Amino acid sequence: MHIADLGDVQLHYRVDGDPDGAPVVFANSLGTDLRLWDAVLPLLPAGVKLIRYDLRGHGLSSVPSAPYSMGTLIRDAEQLLDFLDIRDCMFVGLSIGGMIAQGLAVKRLDQIRALVLSNTAAKIGTADMWKQRVQAVNQNGIEPLADAIMDRWFARGFRASPDITLWRNMLVQQSAAGYAGCCSAIAGTDFYTPTSGLRLPTLGIAGSEDGATPPDLVRETIDLIPGSSFSLIRKAGHLPCVEQPAEYAALLSRFLDDTGHIAKDT
Template sequence: MQFVRIEGVTIAYDVITPDPANPVLVLVNSLGTDARIWHFVVPKLAEDFTVVTYDKRGHGLSDLGNPPYRIEDHVADLAGLLDHLEFSDAIICGLSVGGLIAQGLYAQRPDLVRALVLADTAHKIGTAEMWDKRIAAIEDAGIAAILDDIMSRWFTAPFRSPENAAYGAYCNMLLRQPVSGYTGTCAAIRDADFTREAQAIAVPTLCIVGEQDGSTPPDLVRSLANLIPGAQFEVIEGAAHIPCAEAPAAFAAVVRSFIVNDVKD
């Protein structure tokens, strides 16, 4: 893990197989998680791509900054990281809020974006009332109060078996998440709307969703794909909102196929 200060905020990141001959693939994690959700995906992609992972502000080892956030704060962090690494023309793969960040990066810094993989996300996620209710519940009773509800959206019932050690670990990841980083990013999602910007995306785009996603269901992700000219849409069976953790081989295979077949040099 490496660290860089971007506009006063420390961002934790990693670069795997930094071969200048390889396309750059950036993986942007979801709300309440950190870069570890990509652990099983990275080895399946690192042979052919320079893979960048990082912790969003308010998550993992990165600084809190000044929550609540705007989606533009997260976008500026990613743009600053890519500028620091001197990477441009990258493939940006964003999961959930990471997909909003990817859309925002393309809108603000198209020079940094070669293609988009928008996973389990949308042009607008939820309503202001929904996000305000979640923020209030967490501020009142902590993240533990919403754990079971969130996990039922993140993972399928078989994965949520008490015997599955991985499931317990992902519960720990959410429970140990800084509350203000979580609620601050809830506010960023609440206020983000890329409906208009999505229609102007002009790079190859793949929209992926787990078939049992309870946070951004397949119909919602399909509506995003329908907004983006020429976008592809794929459903990953046997997975919910975090397919990179629940079905990493299938997730990596879909991403690899898209890049190899549809992202031109």
């Protein structure tokens, strides 16, 4: 575990895989931390440097005063990659992580050579919906919302398994201020125009039972980027990397190969 002191925020990050390999950066979803990717990373090919971090207000990162803006979250990612001297990475972002990915690709194309936009969109929900979520969390914390969030996060079969408790606990143990701060960032984000200007290899991933970013919403965003591809993972909700890690890893591995991000002999 490492901490990057970026001034107004201290980001918890971790580096796995080949320290000299091609960089792949992972950004987690609202209400989770970098453990979101635990089941996927061991299934990825050799020859890649795997970097993941906790968003501000999440996991072991610091919790600056809320609310946050999407520009601030993008700057966090930008400064972390500069801190780690990362260029030409493949950036994998899920949900709010995927919004950060879109914004960072527009801002710093030198840092990103390929995008994986998972269970995300150029615009998610409405500003009023997120403002109501912020108000509810500020008044009563995350716990009263947890069961409804689990319904959106996971397919029915997974919700019936004991593992659901782990993810529910992860959610409710996040900082309420950090969670609400990131909700505010989503509320103010509409990337339809900037994302439509992107021209880089892009893979979209959706879960067939995603109650937060349904497949049609994900596909609409992916279609904004010419030459992009789209994959649907069956029997998965908002976090397919948790429910179907082998299929998720296979999609990432194929995209790594297709984009030439890893050498053919690795």
